[in-house]
Amino acid sequence: MLAIRLQRLGRKKVPVYRVAVQDARLHPSSGRVVTYIGSYDPHTKKATLNKEKAEFYLKNGAQPTPRVVSILKSEKVTVPKWVRQPDNKKKSTRNPEKLRKNQPKDAPKAKVPEVDETTPAEPEAATEQPAEPVAEPPAEAPAAEAEQEAPATDETAEPSEESTPEK
Numbered sequence: 001m002l003a004i005r006l007q008r009l010g011r012k013k014v015p016v017y018r019v020a021v022q023d024a025r026l027h028p029s030s031g032r033v034v035t036y037i038g039s040y041d042p043h044t045k046k047a048t049l050n051k052e053k054a055e056f057y058l059k060n061g062a063q064p065t066p067r068v069v070s071i072l073k074s075e076k077v078t079v080p081k082w083v084r085q086p087d088n089k090k091k092s093t094r095n096p097e098k099l100r101k102n103q104p105k106d107a108p109k110a111k112v113p114e115v116d117e118t119t120p121a122e123p124e125a126a127t128e129q130p131a132e133p134v135a136e137p138p139a140e141a142p143a144a145e146a147e148q149e150a151p152a153t154d155e156t157a158e159p160s161e162e163s164t165p166e167k
Contacts, residue, residue, distance in 0.1 A: 001023070001024045001025075001061065001062075001063065002021055002022065002023065002024060002034065002057060002060075002061065002062035002063070003021070003022060003023070003024035003062060003063050003064070003065070004019065004020070004021050004037070004054070004057060004058070004062050004063070004064040004065070004068050005019075005020060005022070005028050005064070005065045005068060006018070006019060006020070006028070006040060006065065006067060006068060007019075007020045007028045007029060007033070008028070008029070014043070015042060016039065016040075016041050016042075017039065017040045017041075017042070018036050018038070018039050018040075019036065019037050019038040019039060019040060019047075019049060019054075019068060019071070020033045020034075020035075020036050020037070021033065021034045021035050021036075021037060021053075021057050021062055022034050024063065035053065035057075037049060037050045037053045037054050037057070038050055038054070040071055047071045047074065047075055049071070049072070049075045049077065051075065051076075051077050054072060054077050055077060055078060058072075058077075058078075058079065058080055058083070059080070063083070063084075064079075064083060066084070066086035066087075067086070069083060069084070069085065069086055070086055
């Protein structure tokens with residue numbers, strides 16, 4: 001099966017394409033081309049085609065790519081009915097209201113709520129809790145206090161080596 005496709009030429013960032021007819025199983029840059037039927041410059045949108053050759057290969061079953069179909073139509077080449085037409089769907093943005101260009105130009109920035117002195121603010125309401133919460137001490141706490149008090153009485157009686165200051 002034959003394909004009519006674009007073969008890229010030109011230097012970096014300046015493409016120019018040849019319209020080539022070749023075997024559909026081969027890569028466009030393989031070099032094994034049946035014939036070249038024209039060229040296309042995407043910068044100027046200028047296409048040059050040999051219309052007789054293009055119609056001949058289309059009648060004999062060559063399948064053009066969607067971009068080549070649009071080039072053939074712009075050059076007024078008759079395209080058979082069985083050729084797939086490119087989809088001309090309108091691309092839509094998902095959330096156009098979020099785009100910067102659709103935002104009002106005089107839009108105020110995020111408003112910070114002003115605090116009235118007459119009404120208490122939320123953080124102040126959180127500080128109006130009792131000064132010290134009433135909580136029961138853990139079960140182990142009395143035993144720990146008893147141990148701390150016992151060495152304290154011993155230290156007052158006679159100082160130990162651990163409590164003497166080092167020089």
